[in-house]
Amino acid sequence: MIARQTPVLAVVLALIAIWYVAAVLMNVGLVRDALEREETSYTIGDLISGSLAAERPRLPAPHQILATFADDIFSYPLTSGRSLIYHSSVTLSAALVGFLLGAVFGVILATLIVHLRTLQKSLLPWIICSQMVPILAVAPIVIVVLGAIGIRGLLPKSIISAYLCFFPVAIGMVKGLSSPDPIQRDLMRTWSAKPAQVFWKLRWPSAVPFLFASLKVAITVSLIGAIVGELPTGAQAGIGARLLAGSYYGQTVQIWAALLAASLLAAGLVGLVGLTERWVGRRMGAQP
Amino acid sequence: MPLWTVPDESGARAPARSGGLFHVVKPMHKAASAVSETKLPCPSRPLAVDVRDVSLTFETADGKVEALSRVNLPIAEGEFVSFIGPSGCGKTTLLRLIADLEQPTAGMLRVNGVSAGQARLARAYGYIFQAPALYPWRTIEKNVMLPLEVMGFSASERRERAKRYLALVNLSGFERKFPWQLSGGMQQRASIARALSFDPALLLMDEPFGALDEIVRDHLNEQLLRLWDQTGKTVIFVTHSIPEAVFLSTKIVVMSPRPGRIIDVIDCDFPRARTLEIRETSQFVKIAQRVRMGLRSGHSYDE
Numbered sequence: 001m002i003a004r005q006t007p008v009l010a011v012v013l014a015l016i017a018i019w020y021v022a023a024v025l026m027n028v029g030l031v032r033d034a035l036e037r038e039e040t041s042y043t044i045g046d047l048i049s050g051s052l053a054a055e056r057p058r059l060p061a062p063h064q065i066l067a068t069f070a071d072d073i074f075s076y077p078l079t080s081g082r083s084l085i086y087h088s089s090v091t092l093s094a095a096l097v098g099f100l101l102g103a104v105f106g107v108i109l110a111t112l113i114v115h116l117r118t119l120q121k122s123l124l125p126w127i128i129c130s131q132m133v134p135i136l137a138v139a140p141i142v143i144v145v146l147g148a149i150g151i152r153g154l155l156p157k158s159i160i161s162a163y164l165c166f167f168p169v170a171i172g173m174v175k176g177l178s179s180p181d182p183i184q185r186d187l188m189r190t191w192s193a194k195p196a197q198v199f200w201k202l203r204w205p206s207a208v209p210f211l212f213a214s215l216k217v218a219i220t221v222s223l224i225g226a227i228v229g230e231l232p233t234g235a236q237a238g239i240g241a242r243l244l245a246g247s248y249y250g251q252t253v254q255i256w257a258a259l260l261a262a263s264l265l266a267a268g269l270v271g272l273v274g275l276t277e278r279w280v281g282r283r284m285g286a287q288p
Numbered sequence: 289m290p291l292w293t294v295p296d297e298s299g300a301r302a303p304a305r306s307g308g309l310f311h312v313v314k315p316m317h318k319a320a321s322a323v324s325e326t327k328l329p330c331p332s333r334p335l336a337v338d339v340r341d342v343s344l345t346f347e348t349a350d351g352k353v354e355a356l357s358r359v360n361l362p363i364a365e366g367e368f369v370s371f372i373g374p375s376g377c378g379k380t381t382l383l384r385l386i387a388d389l390e391q392p393t394a395g396m397l398r399v400n401g402v403s404a405g406q407a408r409l410a411r412a413y414g415y416i417f418q419a420p421a422l423y424p425w426r427t428i429e430k431n432v433m434l435p436l437e438v439m440g441f442s443a444s445e446r447r448e449r450a451k452r453y454l455a456l457v458n459l460s461g462f463e464r465k466f467p468w469q470l471s472g473g474m475q476q477r478a479s480i481a482r483a484l485s486f487d488p489a490l491l492l493m494d495e496p497f498g499a500l501d502e503i504v505r506d507h508l509n510e511q512l513l514r515l516w517d518q519t520g521k522t523v524i525f526v527t528h529s530i531p532e533a534v535f536l537s538t539k540i541v542v543m544s545p546r547p548g549r550i551i552d553v554i555d556c557d558f559p560r561a562r563t564l565e566i567r568e569t570s571q572f573v574k575i576a577q578r579v580r581m582g583l584r585s586g587h588s589y590d591e
Binding site (some may be wrong): 068094149179186187188189190191192193197200205206208284285287 | 386388389404408409411413414415417418419421424425426427434435437438439466469486561
């Protein structure tokens with residue numbers, strides 16, 4: 001157990017050390033300028049401690065981020081506009097709705113593509129093209145268009161999220177639904193099974209491992225989609241709003257704290273999908 | 289009405305005695321007796337499979353490949369017919385034609401008096417592939433129940449049949465296991481139970497024991513013979529083992545490649561209930577010899 005965790009721990013410690021060094025190097029100029037402007041004498045120790053405690057550092061030190069992160073979470077009521085939990089929940093709900101929409105849409109697309117050969121040629125290039133358009137450019141258009149027809153709030157963000165999500169699911173499921181080997185398909189044919197039976201009893205179960213691999217990708221990009229969707233709205237709420245507000249006011253620590261919240265959310269979501277995968281795998285006789 | 293009874297513990301090795309539905313009902317024979325009546329295919333019996341002038345040509349990138357050329361073969365109900373020949377002789381292709389998994393480019397093919405396609409739709413046969421091809425996400429029991437689900441049997445009937453046929457292939461107690469938890473031989477037995485579960489009158493077996501070691505293979509061959517003897521099913525069996533073909537069959541079809549064709553049909557009239565010991569008899573050796581000659585004349589031993 002300890003032997004297995006040692007390398008991970010060593011890497012984390014190394015990263016933190018590098019981060020501290022980088023923080024000092026990046027911020028020391030600002031601190032020196034400020035001190036020189038005040039014409040006070042300073043030591044190297046002053047410079048270093050100043051670099052790690054600057055109010056608006058170029059690169060905040062890890063402990064500053066953690067402090068702000070904890071403060072943003074614990075110091076405000078959950079409904080407050082300053083609570084990071086509130087903002088995270090706004091983004092999370094948009095991401096989850098988008099994830100569901102995207103996953104369902106992706107599975108439907110893949111099912112159609114697998115069953116109708118003409119669609120494979122006609123639809124697949126468009127699906128791939130859809131992901132070549134930068135999402136940052138598409139997001140404002142979606143928000144504005146939907147806003148013009150009166151759809152505001154969570155749904156436009158979810159749609160942007162779904163736009164990113166459906167892609168890995170569609171691609172993965174096209175592969176998964178066509179993964180049964182010829183003998184398994186021949187068997188169904190010898191029993192003269194109906195297409196729906198072939199789908200539910202053979203294609204779908206064969207595709208489940210592919211589905212989970214896709215869902216892991218999809219759930220992280222769903223979060224990215226939701227955050228990107230929050231940027232053009234003028235940032236009323238959500239992790240995207242915190243990022244935007246932070247950059248308006250030069251609150252680098254706040255930006256980093258919001259980023260930390262986003263990555264923790266993503267890790268948690270991927271973990272949840274992974275747990276579901278293990279649970280489903282056990283029920284489907286996966287080899288441990 | 290049950291066609292089979294579940295064998296008891298002591299008789300676990302022996303398949304259940306068949307009910308009255310089949311025309312072949314005989315007690316178990318402990319040894320092959322020379323005096324036991326032989327069941328030659330009787331011409332008056334209806335044909336299970338009738339292959340007339342069937343050819344199949346595949347279009348490949350390198351041109352046409354004649355997989356089968358003008359094949360004629362009548363198979364009466366209740367026969368055990370082996371297709372033997374080197375790889376590329378079209379024996380599997382012929383089996384797939386009978387199963388309507390391929391379609392002939394010329395000729396006529398009837399199964400149970402109707403076209404192969406209609407026979408497939410009527411679920412006339414059970415097909416056993418070279419690999420067990422169990423669905424890995426289903427337990428053994430659920431794998432056996434799969435064709436029954438497809439065919440719309442009731443849940444209680446499915447359970448009852450799965451139990452019965454798993455007992456028949458000596459897999460009682462493994463119902464809840466997943467395929468990977470079973471050995472190759474056990475998996476293949478499960479796939480046989482699956483093919484039998486809906487009680488087809490015709491069994492198509494494509495080198496079912498090819499991947500198994502000889503001891504397991506001998507054992508399964510004996511079990512298969514008993515099963516055939518007691519149910520009166522028609523069995524078509526693809527193999528490239530001469531002893532296996534001679535031991536099992538009432539009729540051996542020797543095939544040759546390029547183009548795939550039948551070069552000899554050998555009647556093999558051992559008693560229906562036979563044991564492995566018949567492999568020592570001179571009759572057995574003589575038939576094996578003739579199969580070997582047939583294969584040689586078809587240049588099967590060439591490079």
